[in-house]
Amino acid sequence: MSEKVRARVKELLDSGKIKGFLGLRKADGHIGPHLFSDAGDLDGLVLGDRERPGDTRYPLNKQLTTLARCYPQESFGVLVRGCDERGLKTLFTWNQLDPAKVVPVGIACPPELAEACECLKPYPDEFLEGERMDGRTFASVARVEALGLPRRLEHWLAEFAKCVKCYGCRDICPMCFCKECTLQQEDLIHTGDLPPENPIFHLTRAVHMAGRCIDCGLCNEACPADIPLRTLYKKVADIIAQEFDYRPGYAKPGEKPPLNILGEAPEH
Amino acid sequence: MTSKRIAVMRELLSFTGIEEDRLRVEWISAAEGPKFAQAITEFINQIKALGPSRLKVAA
DSSP states (O other): OOHHHHHHHHHHHHHTSOSEEEEEEEETTEEEEEEEOOTTOOTTEEOSOSSSTTOSOOOHHHHHHHHHHHOTTOOEEEEEOHHHHHHHHHHHHTTSSOGGGEEEEEBOOOHHHHHHHTOSOOSOSSOSBSOOOOOOOOHHHHHHHTSOHHHHHHHHHHHHTTOOOOOHHHHHOTTOOOSSOGGGOTTTSOOSOSSOSTTHHHHHHHHHTTTTOOOOOHHHHHOTTOOOHHHHHHHHHHHHHHHHSOOTTTSOTTOOOGGGSSSSOOOO | OHHHHHHHHHHHHHHHTOOGGGOOOOOOOTTOHHHHHHHHHHHHHHHHHHOSOHHHHHO
C-alpha cells in the first residue's frame, strides 16, 4: 500500500530536494510521526492504517510548522491526506509555512474514513495512493439542527460539562499557532474551574475556529471526554461558507480568509 | 470586522441552543447618551420577553 509513497520519498531524499520527510513510521507495533532523512532507511514508512484505515493520524502539519521555524532555509516533504492539504494551504495563507519549502506527498482516503469524517473532499489535489472518493455531507450538523433550541442547549451543555480542560483539542490542532491563547487568558476565561466555563470555553474556541478549521477531526480524536467538537466546528465552517462563500483550504491561492481583512469581505 | 464576527456568533449561539436575540450589537458614541439609554431599555425588554435563559437553570 505504501510502495509508491516510499518510492517518491526516496526519490525526493536522493535528489536532495528535501532535507527530510515528515511521515509515519511503524516501530514495535506502534505508529508514530517520524522525520525520515535517510533514503536508505524507509522500511518502517507507513500511511497510518494500524487496524482500520486512517486510525493513526497525527498533526504532521503542526510538527512541520515547528520544524520549518527551526530550519527556515530547508525544504521538507510531508505526508498529506485531503485534510492535511487543506491545512497546508491555510497555513500558507496565514504565513506559518513557506509553500516553496514544502513538498506534499498525497494519499487519498478510503470510503470508510471519508464517511466517518463526513469529509467534503477526502483526497488531496494530487495523490499517489488510494482513489478519489465522493465528498460527504455534514449529517452530524443536520442532526443537531433538527433539534429545537431547548434540546440543542441541553445537548451541548451536557457535552461541554464532560470537559476536563486538557487543552488537547487546541494542542493537537494544526491551525492553532497563537503564542498567547485566549483560552488561557484569565481576563477572558476564568481559569481554575472544572469543567471550564460552560459553554463559554467551547464557544470561544469555536469562534476562533471560524475561517481557520480545516476539518481534520484530530480534536475529536484527542478529546478524552468524547465531546463532539468537530460537529461544532463543522457548523462554524458552514456559517462562514454561507456568509462569505469561503472554506479554509479550498480557497484559491492568495484569497484571504474573511475574518483576516478589515472591512467588508470581498464580493465573489 | 465586528459585524462579521457578530454574524458568525449569532448563528453559533442558535446552533448551541441560545436564542440569537440575546446578542445585540449597536454602534453608539459616548456622546450619544439618550440613544444608549434607549437601546439598553429596548434590549432589556427584549430579553425579559424571552424569559430566563436555560443556561442559568442548567448551571
